[in-house]
Amino acid sequence: MIIVKVGGSLGIDYDAVCDDIAGLWKAGQKLILIHGGSAETNRIAELLGHPPKFVTSPSGYTSRFTDRETLEIFEMVYCGKQNKGIVERLQTRGVNAVGLSGLDGRIFEGKHKDSVRVVENGKTKVLRGDHTGTVEQVNTHLLELLLQNGYLPVLTPPGSSFEGVAVNVDGDRAAAAVAVAMRADALLLLSNVPGLLRDYPDESSLIANIPAAQVEDYLEFAKDRMKKKVLGAAEAVQGGVKRVIFGDARVTSPVTQAIKGRGTVVS
Amino acid sequence: MIIVKVGGSLGIDYDAVCDDIAGLWKAGQKLILIHGGSAETNRIAELLGHPPKFVTSPSGYTSRFTDRETLEIFEMVYCGKQNKGIVERLQTRGVNAVGLSGLDGRIFEGKHKDSVRVVENGKTKVLRGDHTGTVEQVNTHLLELLLQNGYLPVLTPPGSSFEGVAVNVDGDRAAAAVAVAMRADALLLLSNVPGLLRDYPDESSLIANIPAAQVEDYLEFAKDRMKKKVLGAAEAVQGGVKRVIFGDARVTSPVTQAIKGRGTVVS
Numbered sequence: 032m033i034i035v036k037v038g039g040s041l042g043i044d045y046d047a048v049c050d051d052i053a054g055l056w057k058a059g060q061k062l063i064l065i066h067g068g069s070a071e072t073n074r075i076a077e078l079l080g081h082p083p084k085f086v087t088s089p090s091g092y093t094s095r096f097t098d099r100e101t102l103e104i105f106e107m108v109y110c111g112k113q114n115k116g117i118v119e120r121l122q123t124r125g126v127n128a129v130g131l132s133g134l135d136g137r138i139f140e141g142k143h144k145d146s147v148r149v150v151e152n153g154k155t156k157v158l159r160g161d162h163t164g165t166v167e168q169v170n171t172h173l174l175e176l177l178l179q180n181g182y183l184p185v186l187t188p189p190g191s192s193f194e195g196v197a198v199n200v201d202g203d204r205a206a207a208a209v210a211v212a213m214r215a216d217a218l219l220l221l222s223n224v225p226g227l228l229r230d231y232p233d234e235s236s237l238i239a240n241i242p243a244a245q246v247e248d249y250l251e252f253a254k255d256r257m258k259k260k261v262l263g264a265a266e267a268v269q270g271g272v273k274r275v276i277f278g279d280a281r282v283t284s285p286v287t288q289a290i291k292g293r294g295t296v297v298s
Numbered sequence: 299m300i301i302v303k304v305g306g307s308l309g310i311d312y313d314a315v316c317d318d319i320a321g322l323w324k325a326g327q328k329l330i331l332i333h334g335g336s337a338e339t340n341r342i343a344e345l346l347g348h349p350p351k352f353v354t355s356p357s358g359y360t361s362r363f364t365d366r367e368t369l370e371i372f373e374m375v376y377c378g379k380q381n382k383g384i385v386e387r388l389q390t391r392g393v394n395a396v397g398l399s400g401l402d403g404r405i406f407e408g409k410h411k412d413s414v415r416v417v418e419n420g421k422t423k424v425l426r427g428d429h430t431g432t433v434e435q436v437n438t439h440l441l442e443l444l445l446q447n448g449y450l451p452v453l454t455p456p457g458s459s460f461e462g463v464a465v466n467v468d469g470d471r472a473a474a475a476v477a478v479a480m481r482a483d484a485l486l487l488l489s490n491v492p493g494l495l496r497d498y499p500d501e502s503s504l505i506a507n508i509p510a511a512q513v514e515d516y517l518e519f520a521k522d523r524m525k526k527k528v529l530g531a532a533e534a535v536q537g538g539v540k541r542v543i544f545g546d547a548r549v550t551s552p553v554t555q556a557i558k559g560r561g562t563v564v565s
Contacts, residue, residue, distance in 0.1 A: 075374075079345055103379050107342075110397075111378025112370050115456070115464060118401050122462030129402040129440070130377075134385050136396045136449055173396070176447060182403055182440070189382070195389030197382060 032061045032215045035286055036206035038222035039067030039109075040256075043280040045117060048221070051286040053124035056183055063174060063213065064128075065186045065206045068105075068113035069095075069256075075112075076104045086149040086158065092258055096147065097162040097199040102189065105199060106132070109187045117185050129177055130185040133166070134197050138174065139190030139205050141167035143198050164198030166190055166205045169212035207263035211270030218267045219289045220260045221280035226295030227252055227261065241297045243268040246275075264297045274298045299328045299482045302553055303473035305489035306334030306380065307523075310547040312387060315488070318553040320391035323450055330441060330480065331395075332453045332473045335372075335380035336362075336523075342379075343371045353416040353425065360522055363414065364429040364466040369456065372466060373399070376454045384452050396444055397452040400433070401464050405441065406457030406472050408434040410465050431465030433457055433472045436479035474530035478537030485534045486556045487527045488547035493562030494519055494528065508564045510535040513542075531564045541565045 037048050052064060072095075073083045081104060084096040097105060114130040121128035133139025146159045177184050186209070190200040203220055210218040230236035231254045241249055246265045253261045257277075264275040275297040278289030288294075304315050319331060339362075340350045348371060351363040364372060381397040388395035400406025413426045444451050453476070457467040470487055477485035497503035498521045508516055513532045520528045524544075531542040542564040545556030555561075 075346075078347075079342075103383070106382045107374035107378035109378070110382050111374035111376070115373045115377050115399055115401055116370070118399075119458075119462065119464045122401060122404065122458055125462070127403055129398065131396065131398070131402075132382055132385075134382055134389065134397075136394055137389065172447070173449070176443060180439070180443060191386075191389055195386065195392070197386045 032213055033217045033219060033290070034063050034065065034206055034210040034213065034215045035219045036065045036203060036221065037067070037280050038202070039069040039071060039113065040223045041070045042223040045120060047283055048280060048285055049117065049120035049124060051284045053121060053126045055286060056126050061178055063184045063186060063209060064117070065202060065209065066113060066117055067202045068109040068187065071113060072105055072108040075108050076101065079104060086147060089148055089150055089155055093255055094163065094201070095199060096158060098160050099162065102162045102197055102199065106189065106197065109189070114185060114187045121183060121185070126183050127181055128185050129182045130187070132187050133190030133200060133205060136170050136173040137191040138170045138186060139166040139188070139200055139208070140170070140193060141165040141190060141198070141200065143192035143194065143196055162196070162198050164190055164192055164200050166200050166208040169208050171212050174213060201259050203259045203263040204266060207267040207270070210267045210272045215272055217274040217276065217290065218264070218272050219276050219278055219286060220263065221278045221285055221289060222256070222260070223281055224257070225279045226277040227257060238295050241295060243297055246297050268297055299480055300484045300486060300557070301330050301332065301473055301477040301480065301482045302486045303332045303470055303488065304334070304547050305469070306336040306338060307490045308337045309490040312384060314550055315547060315552055316384065316387035316391060318551045320388060320393050322553060323393050328445055330451045330453060330476060331384070332469060332476065333380060333384055334469045335376040335454065338380060339372055339375040342375050343368065346371060353414060356415055356417055356422055359525055361430065361468070362466060363425060365427050366429065369429045369464055369466065373456065373464065376456070381452060381454045388450060388452070394449050395452050396449045397454070399454050400457030400467060400472060403437050403440040404458040405437045405453060406433040406455070406467055406475070407437070407460060408432040408457060408465070408467065410459035410461065410463055429463070429465050431457055431459055431467050433467050433475040436475050438479050441480060468526050470526045470530040471533065474534040474537070477534045477539045482539055484541040484543065484557065485531070485539050486543050486545055486553060487530065488545045488552055488556060489523070489527070490548055491524070492546045493544040494524060505562050508562060510564055513564050535564055
């Protein structure tokens with residue numbers, strides 16, 4: 032079993048990803064696909080007159096501030112356009128894909144954080160009305176049910192709070208939680224960079240290998256969205272996943288290449 | 299087993315619908331919910347600068363012309379905002395709902411009609427590039443799997459063509475196809491009118507009963523979107539569904555009231 036997370040940044044070739052996944056699936060590889068939709072959400076939010084708001088936590092992590100209106104735009108893009116676009120690509124390639132959010136069947140379940148501490152102009156303050164959360168529990172029952180019956184699950188945020196409220200959860204960390212809960216052999220985190228770079232954005236400074244025990248030491252090299260990937264990788268290996276690979280989603284056969292070790296391998 | 303279809307027109311109280319469904323589900327009533335999203339799709343399409351286009355067929359049926367861009371907006375609203383909004387309402391009421399489009403697992407499968415004959419200014423012409431289709435096959439396997447495991451399926455268009463391409467299918471007729479395939483006891487078609495009116499929009503002219511064998515004779519009273527409901531009802535009763543009820547989704551306990559026969563009962 033492998034868990035493949037494909038980001039939602041610009042430059043990602045979803046057709047190449049789905050070509051590759053269809054080939055692997057038909058060859059008998061059990062897998063679950065998790066995707067993002069960040070860039071398109073920003074574009075649609077601008078068009079709808081409710082531009083995205085990003086906040087930075089005191090420890091330096093950047094995340095989307097998700098008020099109710101943003102949550103609904105987020106659902107439109109992640110669960111509507113992106114999820115169904117990927118399911119359609121897989122269906123036209125002969126794979127019986129089933130697209131679900133983490134809210135459906137409470138696949139991603141955890142705590143709802145209504146308020147967030149942010150740093151603005153050097154000052155720390157608290158913002159309320161945030162629809163964000165963490166994934167503490169994965170509904171493996173529903174995922175197993177689908178896999179055992181020949182359906183490829185295509186998952187996306189949001190998740191569900193313990194009370195059933197939709198919460199924006201980080202896709203990379205959700206993928207790590209799924210990998211741990213499903214006892215996956217590998218977690219592939221594919222995005223629009225070749226892997227973790229020692230000297231971002233110099234792509235020749237790729238870090239090829241990270242020993243599992245030292246993954247948190249590499250947080251210092253991670254910029255912006257890569258931080259959550261490194262954090263997700265740490266959570267996955269601590270949870271028993273043997274290999275986590277940060278791979279490039281912009282190449283041909285991106286999933287197969289990542290399985291073969293192209294990118295940054297945490298093991 | 300009952301199949302409940304709730305329209306996407308203005309005035310529908312989804313909280314009341316979900317309160318009622320949660321009560322019925324917890325009391326042991328097996329059901330599948332199917333919903334629309336038409337009014338919200340029109341609003342979002344206008345905001346995104348791609349206003350909806352409706353066409354009328356030579357036989358007088360009105361439908362949305364669904365080019366690729368419209369299809370994606372349609373997916374955003376139906377599969378994203380509306381579907382996840384309903385799943386969230388059910389989850390917060392303690393029902394483990396799973397939201398799916400007809401594309402997922404090919405729940406609604408049928409022919410893709412790329413071109414449509416339309417009447418414009420009294421002239422018949424052919425428009426190409428339409429992503430529309432019919433439901434000829436229902437994946438009862440996936441629906442049974444979910445129901446048997448305690449999940450309430452919340453379904454929405456689009457469906458899948460036999461080639462796996464997303465196609466806009468009529469929600470009422472899709473609900474009729476599900477009711478027939480699942481051998482449902484009843485199909486409830488709830489919208490923002492009290493039922494079929496002999497003299498639209500005079501709500502006191504409600505037709506209380508229609509004998510199943512004569513349902514097509516009542517097409518003459520159906521205006522606009524009600525035509526598809528009457529057609530769906532005819533398909534359902536011809537397929538063995540014993541009762542079809544056109545009910546009002548704007549009242550308290552709209553599902554229970556329809557089951558009790560409030561509205562227009564075809565039987």
